[in-house]
Amino acid sequence: MNREQFAALLKKYQEGTCTEQEKQLVEHWFAILENENAGEVSDSDLDGAELRIWAGMQEKAYLPDLHERDGNSPFRSIYLRWAAMAASLLLIGWFLAGKLLDRNVPLSAYTWEEKHNGGSNVMPVMLEDGSVVELRPGGSLRYPSRFEDKKREVILKGNGFFIIRKNPKKPFYVHSGSVTTRVLGTSFYVSTAANGGQTKVEVVTGLVSVYSERGSEEAADMLLTPNHTATFDRNSGKFSAGLAERPRLLNANISFRFHNTPLVQVAQHLRDAWGVDVSTESSQIMNCPLTADLSGQPLYTQLDIICAALGAKYKVRGSTIRIAGPGCKPRATHAFRTRKPIYSNMQT
DSSP: OOHHHHHHHHHHHHHTOSOHHHHHHHHHHHHHHTOTTOOSOOHHHHTTHHHHHHHHHHSOOOOOOTTOOOTTOHHHHHHHHHHHHHHHHHHHHHHHHHHHHHTTOOOOSSOEEEEEOOSSSOEEEEOTTSOEEEEOTTOEEEEESSOOSSOEEEEEESEEEEEOOOOTTSOEEEEETTEEEEESSOEEEEEEOTTSSEEEEEEEESOEEEEETTSOSTTOSEEEOTTEEEEEETTTTEEEEEEOSSOOOSOTTSOOEEEEEEHHHHHHHHHHHHOOEEEESOGGGTTOEEEEEOTTOOHHHHHHHHHHHHTOEEEEETTEEEEEOSSOOGGGGSEEOOSSOOOOOOOO
16 A cells, blocks of 8 residues: 555545445554554544654564563563554555455465557567466556466456466466466467457467356366367356367378278368367268368368368357268269368358
């Protein structure tokens, strides 16, 4: 609490607009530093007392000789006085902590810092544990100078990409909008709309759990794996699952060269390589053979080529890709080697 906040509190007390906790705080200070027998403090008592009380709070505490055992010793009186002062400071801390908790802001024993990206380029922010946050233009990040012993917490406004150093003993929490993201060590994007209506989390590596401010860590609303997203809508209070707009290849050892390969096996290759679920709406198409070289192509381009070869279509439904078609056609065995998309599908 600084001098301005202290003066504002005294003013609220005199106007009778402070809370019961604030009232007790003022009376406690006055009793310690002005009048030990004081109960409720009058306006005349507070007249000119602000400077005296504030100065008293700033003075260095005098510690008595601990060998002095005489209960009537003046040292004992000083000791008790400053012990009460210490209790007062603890009360201040408790009071401010309560205020912060009311706002759902995580606490730390260390000083909080804030970075705001007012430029047009990405701003890297290095955290004390070696983790890095790439703060997008317009975004801001609040973080402690040092993390607590059992957890790491930051507050994000706007968009950022997180590369979190792994530490199973100290989970990392990102509070953004109405969503909390919890990880042990991974990389992921968090983006919150300017109006706070939606928050989206996209995982690049590792496992991430997300839950709303109405939920709890123990009952995480969603668990996300790479190339998956969770979008929280504040109005509905619900998460919706989805896939990344540009999925990243997770396993480079998977072959995408197919020769008369049944679609059921092609779908398994896609799952293993991209970490996404691929299914069909009918069993007739599962055994249709495909001959094509899909190496080096993005996931959605691969799906375009597969569907063009089989006379099928695909849709993204939540976090699942669904392929639908009438079944095998003669052109299904044709070798496709083009590097350009042949068939475009809208994601829904």
